[in-house]
Amino acid sequence: MVKRRIIPCLDVRDGRVVKGVRFQGLVDSGDPVERAAAYEAQGADELCILDVSATPEGRSNAAATVVAVRAILGIPLTVGGGVRTVQDAARLLEAGADKVAVNTAALARPELLAEIRASLGAQCTVLALDAGRRLDGPSRFEVITHSGKVRTGLDAIEWARRAAELGAGEILATSWDRDGTGDGYDLELLAALRAAVGVPIVASGGASHAEHMSAALHAGADAVLAASIFHRGDFTVADLKRTLLADGHSLRNNP
Amino acid sequence: MKVYLLKTGVANVASVTAAFERVGATVQLTDDPSVVQGAGAVVLPGVGSFGAGMDALDRSGLGAALIGRIERGAPTLAICLGLQLLGRASEEAPGVQGLGVLPADSIRLPRAPRLPHFGWNTVTWQSGGTQDAAPPSGEAYFAHTYCLRDAGTLEDAGWTVAKTTEGSTFVAAVERGSVLACQFHPELSGALGARTLARWLQRAVAQGASASSTGVSPW
Numbered sequence: 001m002v003k004r005r006i007i008p009c010l011d012v013r014d015g016r017v018v019k020g021v022r023f024q025g026l027v028d029s030g031d032p033v034e035r036a037a038a039y040e041a042q043g044a045d046e047l048c049i050l051d052v053s054a055t056p057e058g059r060s061n062a063a064a065t066v067v068a069v070r071a072i073l074g075i076p077l078t079v080g081g082g083v084r085t086v087q088d089a090a091r092l093l094e095a096g097a098d099k100v101a102v103n104t105a106a107l108a109r110p111e112l113l114a115e116i117r118a119s120l121g122a123q124c125t126v127l128a129l130d131a132g133r134r135l136d137g138p139s140r141f142e143v144i145t146h147s148g149k150v151r152t153g154l155d156a157i158e159w160a161r162r163a164a165e166l167g168a169g170e171i172l173a174t175s176w177d178r179d180g181t182g183d184g185y186d187l188e189l190l191a192a193l194r195a196a197v198g199v200p201i202v203a204s205g206g207a208s209h210a211e212h213m214s215a216a217l218h219a220g221a222d223a224v225l226a227a228s229i230f231h232r233g234d235f236t237v238a239d240l241k242r243t244l245l246a247d248g249h250s251l252r253n254n255p
Numbered sequence: 256m257k258v259y260l261l262k263t264g265v266a267n268v269a270s271v272t273a274a275f276e277r278v279g280a281t282v283q284l285t286d287d288p289s290v291v292q293g294a295g296a297v298v299l300p301g302v303g304s305f306g307a308g309m310d311a312l313d314r315s316g317l318g319a320a321l322i323g324r325i326e327r328g329a330p331t332l333a334i335c336l337g338l339q340l341l342g343r344a345s346e347e348a349p350g351v352q353g354l355g356v357l358p359a360d361s362i363r364l365p366r367a368p369r370l371p372h373f374g375w376n377t378v379t380w381q382s383g384g385t386q387d388a389a390p391p392s393g394e395a396y397f398a399h400t401y402c403l404r405d406a407g408t409l410e411d412a413g414w415t416v417a418k419t420t421e422g423s424t425f426v427a428a429v430e431r432g433s434v435l436a437c438q439f440h441p442e443l444s445g446a447l448g449a450r451t452l453a454r455w456l457q458r459a460v461a462q463g464a465s466a467s468s469t470g471v472s473p474w
Contacts, residue, residue, distance in 0.1 A: 002421050003375040003394065040445065045375055045396075070273050076396055076443045077270070096269035098398070098443060121303040121336075123371050123398035124267075169371045169398075200373045222369065252375040252394045 003252045004244070005045035005223035006213070006237050007078075007202060008230045010035055011052050015061045017231065018052065036069045039230060042237035045252055047073060048172075048225060050101070050128075051081030063095045070096025080128050080172070086115045093120060101172055103128040104145050107152065107159075110166055117167025126202075127168035131156035131189055132176035141189055144176040156189070157196045164197040171201050172225070178206030185216040185224070194220025209235065210243035217249055256460050259294040261321075262286040263311040266300040267442075271334065274442035278453040291320035294329075296459040301335030301440075305361065305401070306348030308340050318354055325356045330433035330459030332452075335399055338428070338436040347401050357429065357436070358412050359405040366422030371400045378427040378439060378447075380417040381410075389415055390430060390454055393447040395439035402426065402438055433458045 010017045016030045036047055049069065051062035059082055066079055079092045080101025089100040100120070106112045106127060116125045132144040132151065141156035160171050173193055175186035185203045193201050203221035207213055213224040229235055241251050258275050260268060262284045272282040275298075291297055299321060312318035325331050325341070333341055342353045345361035353361075364372055375396055380389035402425035403409070406416045409429055419427035419438070428437040435455050441448035 001376070002369075002372060002397070005374050067269070070269050071276070072273075074274060074277065074443065074445045074449060076398070076440075093267055094269055096267075096273065098267045098270055098440075119303060121301075122400065123373070170373060198369055199371065200369055222374065 001250060002222075003045070003250050004217050004221075005202075006043075006240060006244075006251070007046045007048050007223055007225040008035070008039040008044050008237065009048040009050060009204070009225050009227040011050050011227060012062055012065050013051075013053050014058055015065050032065050033068050033072060035231070036073050039237060040073060040075050043241055043252070044075060044237045046076045046078065046223070048078045048080070048101075049097075051079070053081070063091065066092060066095040066097055078126055078172070080126070085112070086119050089116045089120060089124070093124065099124050099126050099170065101126040101128040102168075103130065106163065107143065107145065107154070110162065113163055113166040113168050117169070122167055122169035124169070125167050126170045126172055127160065127163040128172045128174070129156060129160055129163070130174045130176050131186075133186075139188075141192065148176055157192045160193050161196045164199045168199060170199055171197060172204060173201055173221075175205035179204070180228075181206055182208035182228075184208070184212040185219070185221070187215055187219040190216055190219040190221050210240045210247075213240060214244055214247045214249065217244070256296060256456060256463070257281050257283060257294075258296045258298055258456070258459075259283055259285045259290060260298045260300060261291065261317060263299070263308060263315070263317065264303060266303075268300060270440075271298060271300050271442045274448065274452055275456075278449055278456060280456055286315055286317065288316040288320040291317055292323055294324075295463045296330045296456070297321070297324065297332070299331070299333040299337035299340065301337055303336075304347060305336065305339055305345040305353070306351050308336055309348070309351050309353060312340065312354070322354050322356055325434050328432045328434060330455070330462055331435075332455055333436035334442070335438060335440055338426075338438050339401055339403065341436055342403055345401055357403065357414070358408050359403040359426070361401040361403055363400060364402045364422060364425060368422060372397050372402075372421050375444075376419050376421055376427075376439075378417050378419050380428075381406075381415065389417070390428070390435070391447055391450045392417070395419075395427070395437075395441070395444040395447055395451075397421075397427075397439045399438060433462050
């Protein structure tokens with residue numbers, strides 16, 4: 001049976017890891033290639049790079065980062081950020097990505113997912129979904145964009161369902177409410193998505209320890225993504241896997 | 256050793272290239288059937304879909320070149336969709352003929368709880384007591400929806416088969432001499448993948464050396 005996955009995420013700007021990174025002593029934990037190599041050695045099942053640059057120069061730096069990481073990385077690599085066209089997606093694959101995550105551009109033009117699927121395959125097409133609890137009814141979720149500045153009103157679960165029909169082979173679901181809080185993944189969001197779509201779901205936003213990951217996997221996630229807890233050195237992937245294996249989860253245990 | 260990687264559309268060519276470079280090979284992209292016909296080592300990576308993949312192989316003449324080299328046992332590696340293209344047909348593209356090197360058809364992976372089958376799963380080679388040890392068994396990375404299932408027919412045709420189970424048991428890889436076809440992605444399967452690629456490469460080098468000594472250079 002397929003194993004559950006642990007996915008460290010590097011938020012990269014201008015060739016540097018920017019999220020939750022602490023610079024200590026001589027160890028430069030902000031270098032994406034060093035981080036990628038360390039996480040693979042710890043037993044990471046996959047790596048995610050999100051380009052958070054806002055400029056064209058930043059975008060080309062991000063492509064260079066993907067090339068550099070790919071050269072040393074022997075596990076799958078998902079890359080997201082700024083993908084607006086099939087050509088953008090193809091360029092990332094050429095640089096060394098195995099999957100491409102699409103976010104805002106697919107909201108504006110959902111057919112983009114179908115186009116990427118047709119040209120690159122469903123196994124390359126990931127929907128990055130940023131979902132938040134509705135202010136007027138917190139038991140429901142809406143799609144959030146522009147770093148939280150825009151609440152679209154679009155039902156997040158319905159959007160995930162539509163995206164999977166169009167061609168997304170995986171949903172990377174980030175809880176806007178939990179991201180950066182360390183309070184754990186939004187389990188109700190994951191359960192609602194699990195009930196709605198048949199494609200794999202990657203839980204993101206809020207993890208601070210293995211118990212959070214265990215709960216997300218029980219709620220229906222196929223993979224768990226985290227950034228800060230790895231960059232800060234709170235846990236290695238191997239630490240988390242030991243706990244999750246003891247909890248009975250099926251994981252790849254030989255890095 | 257130089258490995259020729261088939262350019263049949265957009266695939267994760269960069270990942271395959273990087274993985275081979277890490278095990279000491281140099282990689283060159285090609286879409287020239289005469290190069291594919293004579294090259295010492297050729298890799299057919301996975302591309303988008305069965306229909307588009309076969310279309311590209313047919314139009315370019317690469318399909319015929321691949322059939323020729325596989326039939327004479329020249330070192331060839333097919334990855335993911337590449338494995339499915341070696342079969343006769345696929346549910347993914349009804350009516351489209353595959354290369355037919357493998358006597359099997361691709362179907363949608365039955366009873367899988369979730370599709371695509373994304374992630375790490377256990378690959379078990381049926382070594383069958385041959386004098387050549389099979390490639391390494393262990394956990395490998397998959398990303399696919401369709402698969403081959405006729406392990407028995409493939410074994411009858413002389414292929415050593417590896418199996419994986421996700422809802423039902425399917426063909427994870429087949430090997431015959433220096434021809435290896437993997438449903439999983441060796442280029443993304445960490446240390447196990449690197450060992451699988453290095454082993455295939457060593458066989459290609461050995462075969463090239465013995466071909467040279469008989470005066471027939473595959474280069």
